[in-house]
Amino acid sequence: MTDCVFCKIIAGEIPSDKVYEDDFAVAFMDIAPANPGHTLIVPREHSDDFSVMPDGQSMERLFSATRRVALAALKATGAGGFNTIINTGKDANQIVMHTHVHVIPRFPEDGLKPWTKKDIPKEEIARIAAEMKKHLG
Numbered sequence: 001m002t003d004c005v006f007c008k009i010i011a012g013e014i015p016s017d018k019v020y021e022d023d024f025a026v027a028f029m030d031i032a033p034a035n036p037g038h039t040l041i042v043p044r045e046h047s048d049d050f051s052v053m054p055d056g057q058s059m060e061r062l063f064s065a066t067r068r069v070a071l072a073a074l075k076a077t078g079a080g081g082f083n084t085i086i087n088t089g090k091d092a093n094q095i096v097m098h099t100h101v102h103v104i105p106r107f108p109e110d111g112l113k114p115w116t117k118k119d120i121p122k123e124e125i126a127r128i129a130a131e132m133k134k135h136l137g
């Protein structure tokens with residue numbers, strides 16, 4: 001019915017290293033980890049990406065599960081911190097089009113850099129902020 005890899009993992013049709021599941025979400029190890037303990041938290045209900053995921057209790061449950069999994073990853077790996085990343089859209093490097101949160105444990109000098117600082121003029125930042133406020137009003 002679906003060609004979605006994550007829906008198939010959730011259904012058990014594709015094997016994975018699952019670490020957590022409840023009636024809302026499933027968490028399993030990323031097969032292309034950026035660091036030891038790199039885990040994905042995936043809502044059971046399919047949505048293509050975070051921008052169209054249903055609002056409300058879904059958000060609360062996604063982030064609650066994410067924090068639980070992240071704390072377990074810290075204990076399992078001895079990491080001192082973690083990044084939570086939601087890639088949304090192909091331009092943001094989303095590869096599987098099913099909403100998911102990455103938990104990436106972090107270690108001193110692990111070489112990962114989530115982003116580099118860009119030199120954007122203050123006026124451009126202010127212009128974008130004003131435009132965003134129009135869409136958030």
Ligand SMILES: [Zn+2]
Pocket residue numbers: 004005006007008046047097098
């Ligand atoms: Zn799916």
